[in-house]
Amino acid sequence: MSAAPSSAGQLPGGPSLPQERRLVTAVPGPKSQELQARKLAAVAAGVGTTLPVYITRAGGGVVEDVDGNSLIDFGAGIAVTNVGNSAKAVVERAAAQLAAFTHTCFMVTPYEGYVAVAEQLNELTPGDHEKRSALFNSGAEAVENAVKIARAYTKRTAVVVFDHGYHGRTNLTMGMTAKNMPYKHGFGPFAPEVYRVPVAYPYRWLTGAENAAADAAAQAIDMINKQIGAENVAAIVIEPILGEGGFIEPAKGFLPAIVEFAKANGIVFVADEIQTGFCRTGQWFACEDEGIVPDLITTAKGIAGGLPLAAVTGRAEIMDAAHAGGLGGTYGGNPVACAAALGSIETMKELDLNAKAQAIGATMLPRLRAMQEKFDIIGDVRGRGAMIAVELVKPGSKDPNPEATAALAKACHAEGLLVLTAGTYGNVLRFLPPLVMPEHLLAEGLDILETAFAGL
Template sequence: MKQERRLVTELPGPASRALAARRKAAVSGAVSVGNEVYIERGEGAILVDADGNQHIDFGAGIAVASVGHAAPAVVAAVAEQAARFEHTCFMVTPYDGYVEVCEQLNRLTPGDHAKRTALFNSGAEAVENAVKVARAYTGRKAVVAFDHAYHGRTNMTMALTAKVQPYKDGFGPFAPEVYRVPMAYPYRWPTGPERCAEEAFAEFASRVHVQVGEQHVAAVIVEPIQGEGGFIVPAPGFLKMVADWCTEHGVVFIADEVQTGFCRTGDWFASSHEGVVPDVVTTAKALGGGMPLAAVTGRAEIMDAPVVGGLGGTYGGNPVSCAAALAAISTMESEDLAGRALRVGEQVTARLATLAQVYPQIGEVRGRGAMLAMELVVPDGSKRPDAALAKAVVAGCARRGVVMLSCGTYGNVIRMLPPLVIEASLVEDAMDVLGEALAEALG
């Protein structure tokens, strides 16, 4: 497939509109859809809809398709494994693919200490199990999470997630013993970015001491770059201070790398940018190369703490997903996708910086590697979020054949997560479209 944007109908086209009508009649209305084009196939960074339109994918299924859609090595591995067997349940009759994925995660995650891994199905499931492991290891109950956090949609992970709409509204009560503290959010820190790290850490340590007690905390969980909350890159040094505090007080430091992991930020894991070695790392999304797979990897003594049989699940570490993961990891290494993420980031950042010079509505451009965003605000010096503008820009991109995503606690951030194999020409085209959509939305 030629890697180019190509529109042959209006968007959405007639076939997609027909499928949307079927969806409305068959699918729960609680399942949202951000773009009403229905996809039939994909390759690389291109998605082809039911009407034959070719879209540039700047979402990668929310950071899943990092090795590209229909990556040849992944497709071959999935087909070969499916032809042998699709499922036995690792807890009933184990198989080598599960073991090999665990070996690779133990090798790749930060730190040279002895590690163990357990496999699951989704990022939320991985986070939930990481909390279980931390509680079993420490004998403590409390878990500390941050403002703007997103950790999933299960009961425990909804408790950890900061944003009510749409993730928590009407679904409580939530799991207890979860405490929230401020995030070191440089753009919105009251005294400015220069003092953000030190002041945010001081507030973190004070609140935990007063409201929880260090001796009661099992784990602190944090996204090294917050995803759904707005692609917030913590102030430099903040994560290291929190990690050191955890070590001092015998608290398990959990890095939620579900969205940031596997080369997305220009390194295998975003924790490494801050020189942080987490006690436990949760992964999913890009790990499976498009197939559902998640993992919890951590220090051996922590991961071995739960009772035998305390971790597991029917589908966790499905053999087809494991085969896909091994092929995806091999592709990431052989094609240096961490390096490619840095190059994509440089290209996108340069274009966003140019737009920011023209449009004061772009309050900040931020991110690392190919995990980038721009925060849109009312240009009156107040930094008031402009969610309506973000929504209009995303819709304008969609009408032109570029899949773009929004996010943020206030709904005013446009995030960019292209497949790491994307060609430079597609990046340029997508940035042109973004500029057109922004100009159109501003009239």
């Protein structure tokens, strides 16, 4: 099998795992195939797998499987391991907490780690107003609790979401999610009082990208006023860059218009930063790009270096609207996860991962745009920082091309590059490398991708 030249590529405080692509078997190899057979016999069929290679070690920009293959990681566990899979501060803090105690339930006997994470979130999220935070287990939990808090504060019930949005897999968040398959199909009925309006999708806006912001905002506001009544809306919830929908960056001006409408009508504006947060877009939070200060912000994924943790952070008067005991959960703000989050945030600051994300974008976007000039199936290249995507179409049109997307992902996987797909139409390749990825691996991954395009 082919392999890149060995290069340790060590990072400050980083992994001892060699930072190299190494293929010693086919992907997946025989040991992974054996484990996959066990998975199929033991795990529910509804739990899918993008690439059935079974991992034994991971760190920096690679994952190593049971067969000894080392793959370049352009997925970061879906934007989770922004600081890498084994960042020193995360490992050390989590290990120390694990040795001290694993759980008491913060609602029973609290501990400092939860408070310290809340303090960090209150400081890092946009706005200099007084804030509060509450910790949970997953992004879907965070979104669901943001809705609860907004309803408690406004005494209203309606929730407005957007085309192409994704918010989770619980009953309420499935209802808030736009895409049917695989997230919603067969799982209804869903929670009521959820309403969907257009989003400014520049590439696919019928009257042109230059009109997307104004037209989409006007349509969304008109629909809210006519079909719901602004006075009935508790919350407007949107991802500043729509993740599972295909890394759609709304046209500039759209989000500020929606924020202005929400503010004028007493509606809580919620920024869902679960995939975009924690340096992923080259800023701590993607909503900062247009100077947006949300009333509430939901976070998860990149917060704790791979341990399960999520949060809602927002204006103190809104966060405090829920009655005592109304927010929480047995595992919410688990002490080991909190320790990992403090180590993750420490690493982001120490290594200036916002700058690193910007550098990744500065490398990836020109290479991908050059590929767009060569390969007519690339309809759009978009993204910010280390949250980048290409949308694939049938040549000569904007018709989605999910078949080519799947084939490209498969070709990349076979060559030791882990990539993910996304998009409402299943036609987007999304790239989410760990922010600590060495430059040589980033370049090699792009070479593999270009070769895969050429081989279609």
